Each structure stands twice: as C-alpha cells, then as structure tokens.
Amino acid sequence: MRLTVNGETHEHRGAGTVEALLGELGANQAHTALMVNGNVVPSNDWKTTTLNENDEVEMLVFVGGG
Amino acid sequence: MSDILQIGGQEFGSRLFLGTGKFSSTKAMIESVKASGTELVTVALRRFNRDQAEDDLYGPLAELKNVRLMPNTSGAMNAKEAIRAAMLGRELSKSPIVKLEIHPNPHHLLPDAIETYEAAIELVKQGFIVLPYIPADPVLAKRLEDVGCAAVMPLGAAIGTGKGLSTAGMIKIIIRDANVPVIVDAGLRAPSEAACAMEMGCDAVLVNSAIAAAAHPAAMAAAFKTGVEAGRAARLAGLMPTSEVAVASSPLTSFLSNGDS
Numbered sequence: 001m002r003l004t005v006n007g008e009t010h011e012h013r014g015a016g017t018v019e020a021l022l023g024e025l026g027a028n029q030a031h032t033a034l035m036v037n038g039n040v041v042p043s044n045d046w047k048t049t050t051l052n053e054n055d056e057v058e059m060l061v062f063v064g065g066g
Numbered sequence: 067m068s069d070i071l072q073i074g075g076q077e078f079g080s081r082l083f084l085g086t087g088k089f090s091s092t093k094a095m096i097e098s099v100k101a102s103g104t105e106l107v108t109v110a111l112r113r114f115n116r117d118q119a120e121d122d123l124y125g126p127l128a129e130l131k132n133v134r135l136m137p138n139t140s141g142a143m144n145a146k147e148a149i150r151a152a153m154l155g156r157e158l159s160k161s162p163i164v165k166l167e168i169h170p171n172p173h174h175l176l177p178d179a180i181e182t183y184e185a186a187i188e189l190v191k192q193g194f195i196v197l198p199y200i201p202a203d204p205v206l207a208k209r210l211e212d213v214g215c216a217a218v219m220p221l222g223a224a225i226g227t228g229k230g231l232s233t234a235g236m237i238k239i240i241i242r243d244a245n246v247p248v249i250v251d252a253g254l255r256a257p258s259e260a261a262c263a264m265e266m267g268c269d270a271v272l273v274n275s276a277i278a279a280a281a282h283p284a285a286m287a288a289a290f291k292t293g294v295e296a297g298r299a300a301r302l303a304g305l306m307p308t309s310e311v312a313v314a315s316s317p318l319t320s321f322l323s324n325g326d327s
Contacts, residue, residue: 061111066110
C-alpha cells in the first residue's frame with residue numbers, strides 16, 4: 001500500500017493498521033503522536049485504525065523547543 | 067514560606083520555566099533543567115526520524131522528577147495548525163497545558179495576535195490550559211484572559227535576541243490589569259533581567275536561549291534560578307517608593323562644626 005509518511009512516499013507491506021506502520025518504521029509508540037490526513041489519531045485507536053492507499057501520515061516526536 | 071504559583075489549577079513551586087531548544091546536547095539540557103529547579107519545560111514537535119532518534123526528548127525528560135512538560139505549537143502558521151499541534155502535543159504529554167505560539171514570519175518571529183486569539187478560543191473550548199505567547203499588548207492580553215487563557219506570556223524582546231525587557235512599560239500595564247499570571251517569555255539574556263521582571267510583578271519567566279547559548283548552560287540556569295528568586299522575594303518584600311529629591315540616610319545634625327565660632 002502506497003502511503004505518504006512525513007512527506008515521503010512509503011510502500012507499506014504490513015497489516016495496514018497504524019500500529020503496523022509504526023512497527024514497520026521502528027517508531028517508539030509511547031514517544032510518537034500521529035495524524036492521518038490531518039486528523040489526530042489517539043494512540044488507543046492505533047490497533048484498529050486502518051490505512052488506505054494514498055493516505056498522508058504524519059508521525060511526530062518531542063524535540064527541544066522554547 | 068510557601069509561595070505557590072497557580073496556573074489553570076496546576077501548582078508550581080518554581081517561577082522559572084525553561085525552554086529545551088538550542089542546547090548543544092541533550093545532556094547539557096538535562097543538566098540545565100536540573101540546575102534551574104524548574105517544574106515546567108517547553109518542548110516542540112518534529113517529524114519522527116529514525117536516523118535522529120537521539121533528538122527524541124520524551125525519554126530523557128520523563129526521567130526527571132517533578133518536571134512537567136508544556137508542548138508548544140511552534141511551526142504553526144495559523145490558528146488551525148496551532149490547534150492541530152496542540153492536540154498532537156497533548157497526546158504525548160498527557161496534559162492539557164499548551165504554550166500557544168503562532169509566529170509565521172521567521173525574520174522576527176513576532177506572534178500573530180489574530181490567529182493566536184482565534185486558536186485560544188478553540189483550545190479553551192477543548193479543555194486546554196492555554197498559555198499564549200503574545201506581543202506585549204495590554205488590550206490583547208486582556209482579551210485572551212477574557213476568553214479563558216490560564217496565563218499570558220508577553221515577550222520581553224524578539225525570540226533569541228537577548229535584548230532584555232525592551233517592552234517593560236507595556237508589561238507593567240499588562241500586570242496591573244491582569245487577573246491571570248503574567249509570564250515574560252522571550253528576549254531575556256541576563257539573570258538581572260529576570261529579577262527585574264519579577265520585581266515588576268511578573269508571576270514567572272520563561273527562559274531558553276539565555277541558558278542554552280551561555281558558555282556554561284547549567285551554571286547560567288542556576289544563576290537564573292537565583293535571579294528569579296531574588297526578584298520574587300523583593301516583590302513580596304515591597305520595594306521602597308522613589309523620590310525626586312535626595313532623602314538622607316544618615317543624620318545631618320551638625321556637630322562637626324561645633325566650636326568653630
């Protein structure tokens with residue numbers, strides 16, 4: 001399934017859920033916040049949220065900021 | 067004597083808040099946070115990058131005791147983006163506190179008052195404890211208080227400039243009229259300026275660049291801690307009134323001339 005993840009094309013080869021994508025990309029789930037097509041997806045819903053072809057996914061972490 | 071700062075129902079023993087940006091390393095940032103005695107630090111959001119996992123501050127900050135996280139909305143160009151950033155930040159911090167900042171022009175990084183106001187209304191509705199970073203504008207500060215912001219954070223000078231309390235006159239007016247805490251955010255360079263802000267009646271200060279860009283960040287963090295505490299203590303002690311004419315501290319009764327004639 002072709003997705004756009006953080007602005008780059010990504011060919012997802014897993015189960016098609018948000019959780020599967022995070023695992024595929026090696027993200028620490030507790031440290032990551034996520035949006036699909038501009039909508040925030042709470043971590044409680046990652047297991048059940050399925051992705052679709054051409055979805056735009058943003059994965060974000062905390063970094064230094066003032 | 068306990069001197070607790072209350073913001074949106076949350077209590078803080080320290081009146082120094084720290085930003086976590088611009089440090090040379092995560093270690094230097096953590097040491098500075100510890101030395102400052104702060105109980106609230108700001109963090110930003112950035113896209114996950116597997117090759118830069120060491121930039122992820124979630125783990126290092128979670129290990130600190132008694133330090134809460136305040137995600138900011140930096141990078142947001144308008145109210146809609148800021149609201150989105152706030153929701154994402156809350157997913158990670160598990161806390162409703164958000165530093166609302168919308169400064170679309172990278173040249174001066176001055177806050178967009180209109181977008182900030184619109185975002186504040188929506189975020190308050192959604193249950194956030196909103197601390198907006200704003201120009202030192204008494205009218206805007208009051209309007210943000212009226213729509214439910216838990217504090218206001220006027221700038222002392224533009225972010226990262228180290229120009230100090232260039233807006234002192236306006237900040238004094240904001241303090242006089244405010245019913246919510248007033249926190250000077252941005253522009254401070256020296257602990258004396260933090261002390262000055264506290265003496266003026268600010269409830270807290272937020273410092274980042276002045277510590278991160280110091281030659282010895284942790285030592286500067288400790289210096290800011292002392293400055294904030296001194297300024298706050300002075301405010302509570304009550305500064306003496308000023309006078310246009312000299313008021314002698316020593317007795318001026320003449321005795322040295324006795325016997326001259």
